[in-house]
Amino acid sequence: MIVCKSSREIKFMVRAGKLAAQVQEKIAEIIAPGLKTQEIDDLAEDFIRQNGGVPAFKGYRGFPASVCVSVNQEVVHGIPGPRILKEGDIVSLDVGTLLDGYYGDCARTYGVGEISQSAHQLMEVTRKSLQEGIKMCQPGGYLSDISHAIQSFVEGQGFSVVRDYVGHGIGQAMHEPPQVPNFGPPGRGPVLKEGMTLAIEPMVNAGTHEVRVEEDGWTVVTVDGMLSAHFEDTVAITENGPEILTKP
Numbered sequence: 596m597i598v599c600k601s602s603r604e605i606k607f608m609v610r611a612g613k614l615a616a617q618v619q620e621k622i623a624e625i626i627a628p629g630l631k632t633q634e635i636d637d638l639a640e641d642f643i644r645q646n647g648g649v650p651a652f653k654g655y656r657g658f659p660a661s662v663c664v665s666v667n668q669e670v671v672h673g674i675p676g677p678r679i680l681k682e683g684d685i686v687s688l689d690v691g692t693l694l695d696g697y698y699g700d701c702a703r704t705y706g707v708g709e710i711s712q713s714a715h716q717l718m719e720v721t722r723k724s725l726q727e728g729i730k731m732c733q734p735g736g737y738l739s740d741i742s743h744a745i746q747s748f749v750e751g752q753g754f755s756v757v758r759d760y761v762g763h764g765i766g767q768a769m770h771e772p773p774q775v776p777n778f779g780p781p782g783r784g785p786v787l788k789e790g791m792t793l794a795i796e797p798m799v800n801a802g803t804h805e806v807r808v809e810e811d812g813w814t815v816v817t818v819d820g821m822l823s824a825h826f827e828d829t830v831a832i833t834e835n836g837p838e839i840l841t842k843p
């Protein structure tokens with residue numbers, strides 16, 4: 596069942612979302628060639644705990660870290676560790692926070708030092724596809740209007756959207772119904788209502804949409820080894836349309 600939140604609950608979600616977005620800002624400041632991905636995780640965990648929150652991904656189904664750090668052909672669920680970022684890499688960070696009983700969830704992809712024009716374009720298309728999806732968060736619209744807006748924008752730019760992983764409802768649980776796919780025809784699925792809170796998260800590949808899971812059991816990579824980018828915001832549907840909750 597889809598849980599619609601009261602305005603009071605959405606105020607709590609604004610706080611959790613703000614914390615997640617602030618983590619992204621903090622990390623963005625230090626991303627540079629030579630940074631160890633473990634350092635990203637340490638900074639994020641410290642910052643979340645100092646602000647009274649809990650890193651929501653740590654221990655989630657056994658995930659061993661606070662932030663998912665996915666580099667280049669890694670799509671999502673990369674595990675931070677000894678890997679050192681180098682000039683020209685792109686790195687996706689997915690940050691989940693739990694604060695006062697509510698969750699926030701956001702992802703961004705960053706360039707490390709100077710990146711190629713094609714990598715930059717992939718990141719921009721992914722970021723804009725999220726905006727296209729968010730625009731469809733209107734009461735009375737359909738859930739799959741979001742999915743369709745993302746897919747048509749991405750494919751119109753010559754990239755592909757991942758099918759195997761999707762966005763989700765969010766609130767007092769990290770993953771609530773409904774699932775929010777980044778593909779599909781418009782006009783389907785539940786009607787969007789005021790108080791629904793969704794984590795919308797296009798994962799966009801430069802090549803084929805196909806992905807597989809690495810031997811660590813977590814890291815999702817593109818099967819063709821080409822780059823992937825990931826942008827996500829937590830969004831509330833209000834009577835006036837979308838309100839992004841993961842804003843610093």
Ligand code: MG
Pocket residue numbers: 700762763794796827
């Ligand atoms: Mg998510």
